[in-house]
Amino acid sequence: xxxxxxxxxxxxxxxxxxxxxxxxxxxxxxxxxxxxxxxxxxxxxxxxxxxxxxxxxxxxxxxxxxxxxxxxxxxxxxxxxxxxxxxxxxxxxxxxxxxxxxxxxxxxxxxxxx
Amino acid sequence: xxxxxxxxxxxxxxxxxxxxxxxxxxxxxxxxxxxxxxxxxxxxxxxxxxxxxxxxxxxxxxxxxxxxxxxxxxxxxxxxxxxxxxxxxxxxxxxxxxxxxxxxxxxxxxxxxxxxxxxxxxxxxxxxxxxxxxxxxxxxxxxxxxxxxxxxxxxxxxxxxxxxxxxxxxxxxxxxxxxxxxxxxxxxxxxxxxxxxxxxxxxxxxxxxxxxxxxxxxxxxxxxxxxxxxxxxxxxxxxxxxxxxxxxxxxxxxxxxxxxxxxxxxxxxxxxxxxxxxxxxxxxxxxxxxxxxxxxxxxxxxxxxxxxxxxxxxxxxxxxxxxxxxxxxxxxxxxxxxxxxxxxxxxxxxxxxxxxxxxxxxxxxxxxxxxxxxxxxxxxxxxxxxxxxxxxxxxxxxxxxxxxxxxxxxxxxxxxxxxxxxxxxxxxxxxxxxxxxxxxxxxxxxxxxxxxxxxxxxxxxxxxxxxxxxxxxxxxxxxxxxxxxxxxxxxxxxxxxxxxxxxxxxxxxxxxxxxxxxxxxxxxxxxxxxxxxxxxxxxxxxxxxxxxxxxxxxxxxxxxxxxxxxxxxxxxxxxxxxxxxxxxxxxxxxxxxxxxxxxxxxxxxxxxxxxxxxxxxxxxxxxxxxxxxxxxxxxxxxxxxxxxxxxxxxxxxxxxxxxxxxxxxxxxxxxxxxxxxxxxxxxxxxxxxxxxxxxxxxxxxxxx
Numbered sequence: 001x002x003x004x005x006x007x008x009x010x011x012x013x014x015x016x017x018x019x020x021x022x023x024x025x026x027x028x029x030x031x032x033x034x035x036x037x038x039x040x041x042x043x044x045x046x047x048x049x050x051x052x053x054x055x056x057x058x059x060x061x062x063x064x065x066x067x068x069x070x071x072x073x074x075x076x077x078x079x080x081x082x083x084x085x086x087x088x089x090x091x092x093x094x095x096x097x098x099x100x101x102x103x104x105x106x107x108x109x110x111x112x113x114x
Numbered sequence: 115x116x117x118x119x120x121x122x123x124x125x126x127x128x129x130x131x132x133x134x135x136x137x138x139x140x141x142x143x144x145x146x147x148x149x150x151x152x153x154x155x156x157x158x159x160x161x162x163x164x165x166x167x168x169x170x171x172x173x174x175x176x177x178x179x180x181x182x183x184x185x186x187x188x189x190x191x192x193x194x195x196x197x198x199x200x201x202x203x204x205x206x207x208x209x210x211x212x213x214x215x216x217x218x219x220x221x222x223x224x225x226x227x228x229x230x231x232x233x234x235x236x237x238x239x240x241x242x243x244x245x246x247x248x249x250x251x252x253x254x255x256x257x258x259x260x261x262x263x264x265x266x267x268x269x270x271x272x273x274x275x276x277x278x279x280x281x282x283x284x285x286x287x288x289x290x291x292x293x294x295x296x297x298x299x300x301x302x303x304x305x306x307x308x309x310x311x312x313x314x315x316x317x318x319x320x321x322x323x324x325x326x327x328x329x330x331x332x333x334x335x336x337x338x339x340x341x342x343x344x345x346x347x348x349x350x351x352x353x354x355x356x357x358x359x360x361x362x363x364x365x366x367x368x369x370x371x372x373x374x375x376x377x378x379x380x381x382x383x384x385x386x387x388x389x390x391x392x393x394x395x396x397x398x399x400x401x402x403x404x405x406x407x408x409x410x411x412x413x414x415x416x417x418x419x420x421x422x423x424x425x426x427x428x429x430x431x432x433x434x435x436x437x438x439x440x441x442x443x444x445x446x447x448x449x450x451x452x453x454x455x456x457x458x459x460x461x462x463x464x465x466x467x468x469x470x471x472x473x474x475x476x477x478x479x480x481x482x483x484x485x486x487x488x489x490x491x492x493x494x495x496x497x498x499x500x501x502x503x504x505x506x507x508x509x510x511x512x513x514x515x516x517x518x519x520x521x522x523x524x525x526x527x528x529x530x531x532x533x534x535x536x537x538x539x540x541x542x543x544x545x546x547x548x549x550x551x552x553x554x555x556x557x558x559x560x561x562x563x564x565x566x567x568x569x570x571x572x573x574x575x576x577x578x579x580x581x582x583x584x585x586x587x588x589x590x591x592x593x594x595x596x597x598x599x600x601x602x603x604x605x606x607x608x609x610x611x612x613x614x615x616x617x618x619x620x621x622x623x624x625x626x627x628x629x630x631x632x633x634x635x636x637x638x639x640x641x642x643x644x645x646x647x648x649x650x651x652x653x654x655x656x657x658x659x660x661x662x663x664x665x666x667x668x669x670x671x672x673x674x675x676x677x678x679x680x681x682x683x684x685x686x687x688x689x690x691x692x693x694x695x696x697x698x699x700x701x702x703x704x705x706x707x708x709x710x711x712x713x714x715x716x717x718x719x720x721x722x723x724x725x726x727x728x729x730x731x732x733x734x735x736x737x738x739x740x741x742x743x744x745x746x747x748x749x750x751x752x753x754x755x756x757x758x759x760x761x762x763x764x765x766x767x768x769x770x771x772x773x774x775x776x777x778x779x780x781x782x783x784x785x786x787x788x789x790x791x792x793x794x795x796x797x798x799x800x801x802x803x804x805x806x807x808x809x810x811x812x813x814x815x816x817x818x
Contacts, residue, residue, distance in 0.1 A: 021199055021200075022197060022198055022199040022200075022257075023197055023199075053199050053365070054199065054256075054257065054365075054366065054367050054370065055199060055257060057367075057370070058257070058259065061261060065261075086361075087362055087365055087367065089300070090295065090298075090300045090360070090361045090362040090367070090370075090371050090374075091362055091367050091370035091371050091374055092303075092370065092371070092373070092374025092375075092377065092378070093370070093374075096261075
């Protein structure tokens, strides 16, 4: 798994590629959690993510929870592959996440306050 | 703060190890990244931990438990640096092999952990397994957390519950269900709006613990189809939800999917009761496979004859040794897990009488297991429902040891109601008991002890009960010898489906009659899923092996039998909106509120006068609205006239209180839309003193 961080118009885009599972969650956690600061705007680009395990879903939910208690912080996901989206739906996780088809749609939405 | 015992103390073939903690049993993920393995065996002399990568044929490691790591009869060890999501584990146990002594140790067998929380191997329902797999049912390690969002069991009072008994797969597997993931927990989640429309507030799921649908699987000589263990009354593991029931089972996420279902049902006011099978396991008799218990500690887990054979009180080859202290604790740990970790609202215990037998199989007066469950703090608000009989001849309906906590499947309700329904003479006195919550059986326990049902998964569906005199189980491949012969059914004049308009009309009427009686009886009503739309199994009264259209609900029946669904829906609404129908108190048959009417009164063709001298299946009762909930609630008056005779009967109506008049809520003799009305839209009748009740018909009036 690889985490690539870029910014676009004040929005931080975190691209996750590869597998998000128990092996890689600690690394993802250490790279993403520091980005969660007051007024942060995050888009998680999942377009190149191939697999999200149970532990992977949990880190995504943890990000949501952390952002809820971070003043002005917002985030959403973009480009989630259908199979991963299905898993999120089956397990009841999808209701916690906002998702958009493309990164640009996500960036636009988050700038407008999703 | 870093623990000083966080470091390994020794190494084995590249694996860092440390002595583990004996409790809790099972595999527990530790904060320091290690996994604590702990397994009980009294008679094993040695134990090895066998580790596989997910789905791999051969293990990648076999680690013996060092003797210093054993505490008492528990083998325990922490293994560090395991990729827990990709690991499957089992045990190999060494010990005596002496069948007369009850010991079945075989150190070549890889055994599943009895406390496994996730079990792999049957991840997708019906996928033909690799029969040569050296470890077919594999324990996995789970990170045990879930975001319940303040959910907890609903604790709906028993008297307000309407149970809907369903099979997870059968509910949505039919293509007509229209759900995205048929046959799964997710499928039920998609059908929650339907359950709400119907109006039930509790689903009782046939076993959802990991079982092997391929157990005793065979090809039907009649249909050529593969027969499987469809019902699932045969546990592989007690702690794990069935992977094949989860759309996400192939990803190993069945726990999350099932919890999401429970949470969403709760959000919609619907409780979840699990059908639990603690009477036997899937290991069968002396010829059965080693899965877990037999190889871990046969003598502890099973009831054995003095010669070391398996007692068979379950009819399934073996009997779990429920009142052995170790097994008792396992059952308690298991139920606590389902109640606390899964927020389950209650349990229905299959062949529960076995839970009251001692280690030699003799029935006990105060079975410690049943007492423990009745008083356990974690289970304190869970509904406990017994199937109060077993396959060894114990029949305890009315006398199941209850400590005021246990309810029962009331088999007598089912039998008496069926006889009455088909018009048997001499059935009225029994019906008077059943309609009142069976005070003859539950005088000291309240009417909540009685789960009232006419049909359940085991037996005819309601449509088949009015369409067949005899069972038709040929498709099961046992020459129609399986299944009960004692059905008390009546085919209304023709065996099986017919084009005859009159017969079909009578069948629908009989179904409505059954639904009406069920929903005006005191006690907890239970509806078999599909009955509300006239589901048929083509006369098969034992469809345990039929994973096909015999068992699955055909949702197009909602259109075909719209009038049945409409009737059920409105009867359920009627039940839910009239507190006079729902109370844990027994009727006293007197007026203790000074209303001028007893709480319940009985009527024949003459008001206030029951003449049962000729034995006709004809009876009416009146509920006084001022006695609702023991006089603590106020309701309408409810009058129910039941004429199961094949002739019409004219009924003199009891006079309602001065300001009230009789309105028709239901009359099963009428065709839709006049068979039943919306609650609150009941129609005032012109003749307030007399009502003609058609043949085999029920009339429900309310005084308002």
